[in-house]
Amino acid sequence: MVLCYIGLGSNLGDRQQYIKAALRKMKSLTRTKVRKVSSIIESEPQGGPVQGPYLNAVVELETDLGPYQLLAELQSIESALGRVRTTVNGPRTVDLDILTYGDVCMEEEALCIPHPRILEREFVIVPLKEIAPQIIEKIKKTRKPVKKVLKKVVRKVVKKAVTKTKLKKRTG
Ligand code: AMP
Numbered sequence: 001m002v003l004c005y006i007g008l009g010s011n012l013g014d015r016q017q018y019i020k021a022a023l024r025k026m027k028s029l030t031r032t033k034v035r036k037v038s039s040i041i042e043s044e045p046q047g048g049p050v051q052g053p054y055l056n057a058v059v060e061l062e063t064d065l066g067p068y069q070l071l072a073e074l075q076s077i078e079s080a081l082g083r084v085r086t087t088v089n090g091p092r093t094v095d096l097d098i099l100t101y102g103d104v105c106m107e108e109e110a111l112c113i114p115h116p117r118i119l120e121r122e123f124v125i126v127p128l129k130e131i132a133p134q135i136i137e138k139i140k141k142t143r144k145p146v147k148k149v150l151k152k153v154v155r156k157v158v159k160k161a162v163t164k165t166k167l168k169k170r171t172g
Contacts, residue, residue, distance in 0.1 A: 001033070001062035001063060001064055002062065002063055002064070002101060002102040002104075003035075003060065003061075003062055003102060004060070004061050004062070004063055004070065004098060004099075004100060004101045004102065005058055005059070005060055005061075005098075005099040005100045005128060005131075005132060005135060006026070006058065006059045006061060006074065006096055006097065006098060006099060007056065007057075007058055007095075007096070007097040007099050007115065007118075007124050007127075007128075008022055008023075008056060008057045008058070008059065008094065008095070008096055009054045009055070009056045009092070009094070009095040009097075009123070010022075010054065010055050010092065010093060010094045010095070011045060011051055011052050011053060011054040011055070011091050011092065012052075012091045012092060012093045013082075013093055015054070015055040016040065016055060016158065016159070018081055018093050018094045019040055019055055019057055019094070021081055021094075022077055022078075022081060022094045022096060023037060023057075023059065025077045025080065025081075026059060026061065026074075026077065029061075029063070029065070029073055030065070030073075031063060031064035031065055032061055032062070032063040032064070032065060032070075032073075033061060033062045033063075034059055034060070034061045035060045035061060035062060036059070036060040036131045036132075036161070036162070037057060037058075037059050037060075037131075037161060037162040038057050038058040038059070038127035038128070038130045038131045038161050039057065039127060039130060039157045039158075039159060039160050039161045040055050040056070040057045040127075040157070040158045040159040041055070041056050041057070041123065041126060041127060041154050041155070041156065041157050041158060042054070042055055042056075042154070042155040042156050042157075042158050043055075043056050043122070043123035043153045043154045043155060044153045044155065045089075045091075046089075046121065046123075046153060047089045048087060048088065048089025048090050048091075049087055049089075049090055049091075051090065051091040052091065053155065054123065055158060056123040056124070056127060057127050058099065058124065058127040058128045058130075058131060058132075060131055060132060067098065067101045067104060067106070067111055067113060068110075068111060070098060070101065071098060071110075071111055074096040074097075074098065075096075077094070077096060078092075078093075078094055078095065078096055081093050081094045082094075083095070097115050098111070098113055098115060099114060099115045099118055099124065099128065099135075100113060100114045100115075100135060100138075100139065101113050103138075105142055114139045114142060114143055116143065118139055118143065119136075119139060119140065119143055121153075122152075122153040122154055123153055123154055126154050130161055131161060
């Protein structure tokens with residue numbers, strides 16, 4: 001099993017329901033176990049057209065899926081939850097990004113790991129630090145932020161983190 005971190009974002013419709021639905025779908029992914037879920041935070045949109053604020057979270061999972069298989073599964077969750085790609089960085093019901101996949105480093109257009117913009121995005125760093133502070137240091141060794149991190153993008157915590165034990169209790 002490979003340890004991975006996935007970033008979630010939503011800024012259309014019932015954002016919390018979209019994040020929860022994406023989580024449920026990730027929990028039922030084949031050959032995959034969700035281990036931790038960060039707090040859900042609210043953040044200002046960065047880049048793209050004028051749009052509403054986002055809810056963001058990060059999930060730790062273990063998977064036997066390869067990186068491209070995992071990407072395909074995450075993209076089908078996005079489609080199932082009504083994501084339509086219109087404008088770059090435009091509003092979306094749900095966005096799922098592979099932040100890290102084990103120690104893999106790859107630089108392909110279709111899949112770039114660690115995700116190239118992690119260290120520029122406070123809305124990723126905050127929830128990622130909450131569940132995996134050690135990962136940030138690891139990423140810093142392979143990725144340099146291209147732009148300055150925009151502080152004060154995160155507005156508030158909407159829902160507290162779910163730990164491994166709580167996850168186990170919920171799923172029985
Ligand atoms: P987005 O609009 O942010 O969902 O970007 C999706 C596109 O980015 C897809 O075409 C993916 O193939 C590509 N991509 C590259 N690296 C990653 C990654 N680490 N996680 C998710 N999508 C990625």
